[in-house]
Amino acid sequence: MHTAARAGVAFTAVAVLALTGCAAGASPDTEPTQDEVAPGFLAVSDDAFDSGGDLIVQVDYDTAEASGLDPQGAATARSWMLEGLSYETLTTIDENLDVAPSLATSWETPSDTEYVFTLADDAVFSNGRAMTAADVVGSLQRLLDTPTTWTGQLGPIASIEATGDLEVTVTLSEPYAPFLAALANTPAAVLPMAEIESGEIDITTEMVGTGPLVATAHRQDEEWTFEPNEHHPDAASLGFSSLTIDIVGDEATRAAALRDGSADFAVLNSIDSAELLANAKDVTVVGQRNTDFHYLMINSLTGDEALQDQDVRFAINSAIDRDAINELAFGGSTSATGVTPAGLPDACVAEDLPSAARDVAAAKAVIDEIGGLELDLVVYTDEPVLAQIAQVMQQNLAEIGVTVEIQQVDYATYSAAVYGSPADFDLALSWFAGYADPAMVTTWWNPEVAGFSAVFMKGSDELDGLIADGYATAPGADRAAVFEKLCAVADEQSEMVPLVLRPSTIGWNTASLSPTLSSDEGYGNFLRYITQFRAS
Amino acid sequence: MAVALWSLRRIGAALLTLVVVSVLIFTSVRLMPGDYIDLVLGPLATEAQRAQAVAESGLDDPVVTQYFHWLFGVLTGDLGYSFVSNVSVSEEFAARLPVTATIALLTIIVTLLVGIPLGFLAALRSEGSAGAVGRIVSALGISIPEFLLAGVVVFLVSTLGLGVSVGRFAPFAVDPARFFGSLVLPVTVLAVGCVAVVARNTRDAVMNVLVEPHVQAAVARGETPWFIVRHHVLRNAAAPILTIVGALVAVLLGGTVIVEFVFNIPGMGSYLQTALGRRDYAIVQSAVLLAAIVFIVASLLVDLIANALDPRLRLTGGSRR
Numbered sequence: 001m002h003t004a005a006r007a008g009v010a011f012t013a014v015a016v017l018a019l020t021g022c023a024a025g026a027s028p029d030t031e032p033t034q035d036e037v038a039p040g041f042l043a044v045s046d047d048a049f050d051s052g053g054d055l056i057v058q059v060d061y062d063t064a065e066a067s068g069l070d071p072q073g074a075a076t077a078r079s080w081m082l083e084g085l086s087y088e089t090l091t092t093i094d095e096n097l098d099v100a101p102s103l104a105t106s107w108e109t110p111s112d113t114e115y116v117f118t119l120a121d122d123a124v125f126s127n128g129r130a131m132t133a134a135d136v137v138g139s140l141q142r143l144l145d146t147p148t149t150w151t152g153q154l155g156p157i158a159s160i161e162a163t164g165d166l167e168v169t170v171t172l173s174e175p176y177a178p179f180l181a182a183l184a185n186t187p188a189a190v191l192p193m194a195e196i197e198s199g200e201i202d203i204t205t206e207m208v209g210t211g212p213l214v215a216t217a218h219r220q221d222e223e224w225t226f227e228p229n230e231h232h233p234d235a236a237s238l239g240f241s242s243l244t245i246d247i248v249g250d251e252a253t254r255a256a257a258l259r260d261g262s263a264d265f266a267v268l269n270s271i272d273s274a275e276l277l278a279n280a281k282d283v284t285v286v287g288q289r290n291t292d293f294h295y296l297m298i299n300s301l302t303g304d305e306a307l308q309d310q311d312v313r314f315a316i317n318s319a320i321d322r323d324a325i326n327e328l329a330f331g332g333s334t335s336a337t338g339v340t341p342a343g344l345p346d347a348c349v350a351e352d353l354p355s356a357a358r359d360v361a362a363a364k365a366v367i368d369e370i371g372g373l374e375l376d377l378v379v380y381t382d383e384p385v386l387a388q389i390a391q392v393m394q395q396n397l398a399e400i401g402v403t404v405e406i407q408q409v410d411y412a413t414y415s416a417a418v419y420g421s422p423a424d425f426d427l428a429l430s431w432f433a434g435y436a437d438p439a440m441v442t443t444w445w446n447p448e449v450a451g452f453s454a455v456f457m458k459g460s461d462e463l464d465g466l467i468a469d470g471y472a473t474a475p476g477a478d479r480a481a482v483f484e485k486l487c488a489v490a491d492e493q494s495e496m497v498p499l500v501l502r503p504s505t506i507g508w509n510t511a512s513l514s515p516t517l518s519s520d521e522g523y524g525n526f527l528r529y530i531t532q533f534r535a536s
Numbered sequence: 537m538a539v540a541l542w543s544l545r546r547i548g549a550a551l552l553t554l555v556v557v558s559v560l561i562f563t564s565v566r567l568m569p570g571d572y573i574d575l576v577l578g579p580l581a582t583e584a585q586r587a588q589a590v591a592e593s594g595l596d597d598p599v600v601t602q603y604f605h606w607l608f609g610v611l612t613g614d615l616g617y618s619f620v621s622n623v624s625v626s627e628e629f630a631a632r633l634p635v636t637a638t639i640a641l642l643t644i645i646v647t648l649l650v651g652i653p654l655g656f657l658a659a660l661r662s663e664g665s666a667g668a669v670g671r672i673v674s675a676l677g678i679s680i681p682e683f684l685l686a687g688v689v690v691f692l693v694s695t696l697g698l699g700v701s702v703g704r705f706a707p708f709a710v711d712p713a714r715f716f717g718s719l720v721l722p723v724t725v726l727a728v729g730c731v732a733v734v735a736r737n738t739r740d741a742v743m744n745v746l747v748e749p750h751v752q753a754a755v756a757r758g759e760t761p762w763f764i765v766r767h768h769v770l771r772n773a774a775a776p777i778l779t780i781v782g783a784l785v786a787v788l789l790g791g792t793v794i795v796e797f798v799f800n801i802p803g804m805g806s807y808l809q810t811a812l813g814r815r816d817y818a819i820v821q822s823a824v825l826l827a828a829i830v831f832i833v834a835s836l837l838v839d840l841i842a843n844a845l846d847p848r849l850r851l852t853g854g855s856r857r
Binding site: 147452 | 568569570571573574575576577578579580581582583584585589618620621622623631687690691693694695700701702704797798799800802806807809810813814815
């Protein structure tokens with residue numbers, strides 16, 4: 001009897017010691033590092049590192065598009081990344097988020113509406129057939145003929161022609177600055193069109209691209225297995241023998257897998273994971289900057305009646321403390337942004353926005369005049385940081401007399417409330433992909449073009465005009481001036497309010513992996529440099 | 537004859553319950569806010585894309601039509617297709633059901649092997665500090681939620697380097713050793729609560745029998761404790777223990793959702809959670825119906841066995857007097 005009691009006490013003591021002992025070593029201020037090891041890179045693979053092992057990557061969710069594995073239907077950053085392992089595009093983006101050659105080794109622009117691409121002569125699909133100009137023409141034409149989310153990003157294409165064995169000419173109906181950046185993302189991938197048109201390949205279930213890897217197995221929401229594409233120019237120099245991508249929904253489990261060595265590389269999402277892994281042996285955690293950004297939706301159509309007044313919306317906007325969001329939700333690792341993602345060329349400066357003056361007294365006076373305000377703020381649970389941002393905003397808005405009730409729901413419920421018709425919310429938080437050109441995301445501020453925002457925002461002709469100007473103006477001072485004005489108008493109208501950039505937290509096991517990881521990313525592709533990874 | 541009639545009535549009630557459950561499941565899933573089409577196409581999709589997807593998935597039919605279509609499919613063995621993977625529900629379940637069934641079976645075995653002896657021990661030695669410690673440990677086991685225990689286990693195992701990896705599941709056909717190795721932690725986590733419940737209920741059941749007159753008479757006759765347990769206690773305590781084990785099947789169905797998610801085990805629990813988040817109707821409906829069938833069949837079996845063991849239950853409609 002006494003033995004049983006002693007055993008119980010001893011077990012409890014060991015458990016407590018283990019927990020407290022492990023926790024005591026972690027610094028509460030540990031944040032994912034953003035220190036660069038080379039210009040533009042958080043990590044650069046070491047050529048001397050052992051190679052040839054199976055590379056195991058853990059991510060939080062899988063692809064899930066109505067179009068299956070067809071890259072042209074890929075609508076989320078995760079799908080772009082996964083399908084981007086097997087597909088390549090005419091252009092790509094480099095570590096500075098500049099457009100760089102890929103399947104097009106070079107291009108010329110005889111006029112501001114004409115692009116002449118010279119194609120790589122060593123690009124071969126994983127089925128062994130060499131890529132042709134007809135594949136490029138057919139792929140882009142298919143994207144135009146069967147509109148997907150990405151079709152609009154390609155701009156006003158008038159014609160696509162093969163003008164040589166390895167030359168394709170695209171003509172636009174009017175100048176469109178983001179064209180090359182839009183070609184750099186997976187939905188614009190070059191497909192084996194001859195096989196697709198003949199029915200030999202069902203592109204919705206099988207990935208056949210010119211990319212470095214071939215998917216050999218996939219169990220939805222569980223696991224992907226990739227093998228090297230033996231026809232790819234980098235096949236012989238790949239630093240791993242195979243790639244396994246595990247879908248692991250629980251963040252703590254991914255962190256544990258890094259800690260015990262059962263995963264080489266993992267997406268962690270939360271900066272808190274960096275703190276929990278601070279003392280883990282052989283684990284490095286970094287924060288990769290993204291052009292993606294969080295934003296607040298203020299429902300000016302079907303939300304609280306007071307939100308139809310621009311002064312009220314601007315009061316809410318100007319009460320939000322972006323610095324506090326950065327510190328409390330992101331550990332100071334990100335920065336405020338306007339409509340054009342901070343850090344991209346010509347992007348507007350968030351500190352210069354009308355709301356940045358943060359005149360709390362003036363904002364309070366506006367809310368006092370209507371006798372106070374009670375609003376709901378909807379966030380979805382898949383992205384825990386949204387709840388943290390919501391809490392900061394709740395405190396900010398309390399200062400001006402706005403009482404906020406935070407509602408955390410699953411994404412399906414969120415989607416029905418925010419994008420349903422009529423929209424059923426006052427305030428809601430979400431994030432936009434920021435892409436690689438500052439003009440690309442601005443379209444979402446035009447409800448007629450975006451569609452989804454028409455249920456909760458009015459927009460304006462002035463803003464629509466500036467969005468169009470941004471697309472048509474060549475990069476440089478003139479475009480920067482357009483974006484400065486565009487950001488200011490959107491800020492004053494305060495229907496969709498950009499907050500802060502959305503960084504990625506990524507970890508890897510230094511004993512088993514030497515990766516290459518850029519400091520900035522535009523399309524959520526943290527495996528962009530996978531051909532340089534070395535896994536032991 | 538009476539046994540046959542009682543059994544038929546019980547089976548009929550179970551079938552009726554299943555029909556009602558199927559209606560509830562179908563309507564509940566459809567009443568959830570948000571749908572698959574909006575989720576998978578995303579807010580940037582056009583109306584034309586949305587209309588096409590709705591038509592292709594058969595979601596443009598009236599809900600009643602959809603229900604009977606689904607019910608007919610279930611009765612003829614066609615559970616439909618997953619919207620997400622476009623693979624048949626039967627195929628998806630075939631890959632995951634054995635994993636969950638193995639977890640549940642192992643958990644039940646551990647529970648019976650550990651919980652019942654512990655309960656007997658606690659009942660037979662209920663006096664003194666051993667009984668008190670037993671009650672405290674049992675209460676802790678019952679009250680610690682699986683998600684908390686699983687989280688602590690994941691943290692401790694990965695931190696202390698106990699040689700057990702978290703989340704590296706392999707199918708049985710690929711690597712049997714890794715298959716069973718990856719189930720050790722989830723089964724342990726699930727078994728903690730189950731053992732505590734069974735031990736507590738076994739203890740109570742045995743103690744209730746021990747105070748009955750015929751047992752007291754046996755004690756007065758000088759029969760040995762082991763003889764008394766074998767001849768007077770085991771059979772009489774079996775019915776309430778069986779009932780609680782039957783109820784644990786339902787608890788396990790809920791518990792596996794959590795442990796499969798935390799330990800990254802690709803079973804029915806984690807799959808149902810993902811499907812629910814995506815409003816993958818065919819998967820959710822069929823999985824919940826399957827869970828209901830398992831629960832109802834388990835309850836039916838428990839009742840039938842309990843009645844065979846203790847005929848008084850049949851006469852009293854299930855309650856003991």
